Amino acid sequence: MDKIEHRAVIKYLYLKGLTPKAIHEDMSATLGESAPSYATIKNWVAEFKRGRETIQDEPRSGRPSTASTDxxxxxxxxxxxxxxxxxxxxxxxxxxxxxxxxxxIITADLGFSKVSARWVPRLLSVEQKRNRLTTSRDCLELYEADPLEFIERFVTMDETWVHHNTPETKEQSKQWKRVGSPTPKKAKVILSAGKVMASVFWDAKGIILVDYLKKGETINSDYYCSLLRRLKEEIKEKRPGLLRRKVLFHQDNARVHTSVQSMAEIHQCGFELLPHPPYSPDLAPSDFYLFPKLKKFLGGKHFHTNEEVVAAVDAYFEELEEDFFKTGIEALPGRWKKCFELGGEYVEK
Incomplete structure (x- = not known):
C-alpha cells in the first residue's frame, strides 16, 4: 500500500471512533512492517480532528523563482x-x-549538459583540419564519378600488432545477473609482451595478402617494397584483370610508406595512390573497421606462441564472407563526406 492508501484507512478507522493507538495496532496486525508508524497515524488523526477532509498532500507554495531572470x-x-x-x-x-x-537555468533554460571530453588520436591544428577536409572532398569526388569502379579498384593496407593475450572488451565481459545479486568482478588484464606484427592488404572482395613480421626483423623501406611486389603478384593471381584497370592503392602516412623508395615502388607496380591525410585513422578502413573487429574476436583468447597467433588470425579471415569486406570499404565514402561536413574534424561513427 502507498501512503495515500494508508491515509484513507486511517481516516476510515478514525471515523469509526478508534484512537490513534488502536488504529496503529489494527494496521500493524494487518500490514506488518509496511504499516505506517504510530507518529504518522497520530499526526493524521489530529489533522482529521481539525476538520481536514483531503488525504492528498497540500500544494506547496515554494520559493518564487526570482533568480531565473533574463x-x-x-x-x-x-x-x-x-x-x-x-x-x-x-x-x-x-x-x-x-x-x-x-x-x-543551465540545463532547462539554456540547454547545456556537462559531458566528458572524448579521446581523439590528436588535437588537430587548423592546417591539419584543412588538409583532412580537402583530401576528403577530393576522394569523394573521385568516388562519386564512378562508385562501382572505385570500389572494385580500391585496395587498402595497414599494420597491426596482434598480442598473445588480448583483453576482452567491456561489451564482451557483460553477463546476466538477478536484481540484488552482486555485480561480477574481473581482474584488469594488460596486453601481453608476446606479439606479432601483421601487415594486411585487402579490398572489397577479401584478404589479398597478410604478412607476419619475423622475429628480429623490422619494417623498413626495403621490407615494405618487398611486400608491395608480393602484393602485385597476389593481385595477378587473386584479382585477374585488376592490374590492367590500375589498382587504386590506399595506405596511411607512416614514414616507411611514404619514403622515396616506397613511393617509387608503388609507381613501379603501376598503382594509383589515393591521398590520405596525416593523423587520420578514422579515414582508414583497417583502423575503423577491420582491426577493431579482429581485436574483438581475439578478446579473451590466450596464445602461447607466435605460430598460434598466426593460425588464429588466418582462420578468422578465412571464415569471413565477401560482404563483410565490402561493407568496410563502402563505409569509407560516408566518412569522407562527414569529415568534409565537419570541416575536417574527426569522424566518430
Whole structure:
C-alpha cells in the first residue's frame, strides 16, 4: 500500500471512533512492517480532528523563482562560454543565487549538459583540419564519378600488432545477473609482451595478402617494397584483370610508406595512390573497421606462441564472407563526406 492508501484507512478507522493507538495496532496486525508508524497515524488523526477532509498532500507554495531572470541567464551563459569546466557551485557563487536554481537555468533554460571530453588520436591544428577536409572532398569526388569502379579498384593496407593475450572488451565481459545479486568482478588484464606484427592488404572482395613480421626483423623501406611486389603478384593471381584497370592503392602516412623508395615502388607496380591525410585513422578502413573487429574476436583468447597467433588470425579471415569486406570499404565514402561536413574534424561513427 502507498501512503495515500494508508491515509484513507486511517481516516476510515478514525471515523469509526478508534484512537490513534488502536488504529496503529489494527494496521500493524494487518500490514506488518509496511504499516505506517504510530507518529504518522497520530499526526493524521489530529489533522482529521481539525476538520481536514483531503488525504492528498497540500500544494506547496515554494520559493518564487526570482533568480531565473533574463539577466542571470545571460550572465550564466557568458560564464560557461568563457570556461566550460566551471562547476554549478562556482557559477552559483559568482552570480549570487542557489546551486539548485543555477542548475535549473543551465540545463532547462539554456540547454547545456556537462559531458566528458572524448579521446581523439590528436588535437588537430587548423592546417591539419584543412588538409583532412580537402583530401576528403577530393576522394569523394573521385568516388562519386564512378562508385562501382572505385570500389572494385580500391585496395587498402595497414599494420597491426596482434598480442598473445588480448583483453576482452567491456561489451564482451557483460553477463546476466538477478536484481540484488552482486555485480561480477574481473581482474584488469594488460596486453601481453608476446606479439606479432601483421601487415594486411585487402579490398572489397577479401584478404589479398597478410604478412607476419619475423622475429628480429623490422619494417623498413626495403621490407615494405618487398611486400608491395608480393602484393602485385597476389593481385595477378587473386584479382585477374585488376592490374590492367590500375589498382587504386590506399595506405596511411607512416614514414616507411611514404619514403622515396616506397613511393617509387608503388609507381613501379603501376598503382594509383589515393591521398590520405596525416593523423587520420578514422579515414582508414583497417583502423575503423577491420582491426577493431579482429581485436574483438581475439578478446579473451590466450596464445602461447607466435605460430598460434598466426593460425588464429588466418582462420578468422578465412571464415569471413565477401560482404563483410565490402561493407568496410563502402563505409569509407560516408566518412569522407562527414569529415568534409565537419570541416575536417574527426569522424566518430
Amino acid at each position: 539577466e542571470n541567464k545571460e550572465k550564466i551563459c557568458d560564464l560557461i562560454l568563457s570556461d566550460r569546466r566551471l562547476t554549478v557551485e562556482e557559477i552559483a557563487k559568482t552570480i549570487g543565487i542557489s546551486s539548485e536554481r543555477t542548475h535549473h
